[in-house]
Amino acid sequence: CMIDYKAADHLLKDKVILVTGAGDGIGRVAAKTFAAYGATLVLLGRTISKLEAVYDEIEVAGGAQPAIYPLNLEGATHKDYVELGERLGETFGRLDGLLHNASLLGKITPLEAYHPELWQQVMQVNCNAPFMLTQGVLGALKASEDASVIFTSSSVGRRARAFWGAYAVSKFATEGLMQVLADELEHTGTIRVNSINPGATRTQMRRKAYPGEDPQSLLTPEEIMPTYLYLMGADSRGVTGQAFDAQS
Numbered sequence: 001c002m003i004d005y006k007a008a009d010h011l012l013k014d015k016v017i018l019v020t021g022a023g024d025g026i027g028r029v030a031a032k033t034f035a036a037y038g039a040t041l042v043l044l045g046r047t048i049s050k051l052e053a054v055y056d057e058i059e060v061a062g063g064a065q066p067a068i069y070p071l072n073l074e075g076a077t078h079k080d081y082v083e084l085g086e087r088l089g090e091t092f093g094r095l096d097g098l099l100h101n102a103s104l105l106g107k108i109t110p111l112e113a114y115h116p117e118l119w120q121q122v123m124q125v126n127c128n129a130p131f132m133l134t135q136g137v138l139g140a141l142k143a144s145e146d147a148s149v150i151f152t153s154s155s156v157g158r159r160a161r162a163f164w165g166a167y168a169v170s171k172f173a174t175e176g177l178m179q180v181l182a183d184e185l186e187h188t189g190t191i192r193v194n195s196i197n198p199g200a201t202r203t204q205m206r207r208k209a210y211p212g213e214d215p216q217s218l219l220t221p222e223e224i225m226p227t228y229l230y231l232m233g234a235d236s237r238g239v240t241g242q243a244f245d246a247q248s
């Protein structure tokens with residue numbers, strides 16, 4: 001489903017929200033947007049200089065002081081995620097929002113030629129890391145009165161296409177992870193879990209996947225934010241286990 005939504009000014013006031021891959025593309029804009037609606041952001045990513053730039057942009061815009069959490073999802077282990085959960089607990093006492101946004105595209109190539117090492121890297125970043133991260137911060141999510149977990153899918157995570165390899169498979173797995181978690185947490189009544197397919201969006205990843213395309217023909221990350229705001233804020237309370245499209 002796709003939604004037509006206008007967020008109220010203080011939709012995310014006092015919310016603590018973690019965004020993965022917050023240094024670039026959709027994650028960067030989502031972090032800035034959530035901050036503009038009142039949230040305190042935890043900016044997680046692998047390139048510190050990019051996270052620092054987003055930190056500065058949020059501060060300049062008058063948002064609440066964010067936290068930077070450098071982590072490479074490719075190499076991170078269970079221990080790192082347990083530590084992340086503990087740090088969130090100590091610093092904020094809870095986590096109200098989690099946007100699993102970071103992903104690797106891998107290579108657009110036939111399965112016959114897909115390098116097994118690259119396959120594992122893509123599955124690690126796109127699917128195993130979101131599982132382990134969620135596990136590590138679940139205690140903090142349970143401590144929130146109203147929490148939202150958003151996974152990032154793709155159109156090839158709903159109907160696969162030739163040459164999309166590990167990326168497509170990882171996005172199917174992401175939808176599965178979303179559904180299992182939503183079902184397990186439905187009884188809490190306080191943690192909703194959904195997925196968003198952003199649709200074709202003007203970022204580095206899209207450019208890498210479609211080098212011949214005119215970026216100006218695509219929506220910007222800013223333009224797809226209504227779905228992210230709807231799912232992150234209290235207006236989506238009670239909505240769980242659903243797959244959303246940010247574009248028609």
Ligand code: NDP
Nearest residue numbers: 021024025026046047072073074102103152200201203205
């Ligand atoms: P970008 O490649 O522009 O940004 C991805 C972000 O994830 C970057 O900040 C990147 O960090 C980070 N990241 C990648 N690998 C790791 C890692 N190992 N550890 C930590 N952070 C990492 O992608 P988009 O903004 O386009 O994509 C965002 C999400 O939307 C992804 O899940 C993607 O699959 C999905 N999507 C995007 C579409 C599009 O058209 N753009 C369409 C459908 C789905 P760094 O900056 O350091 O590289």
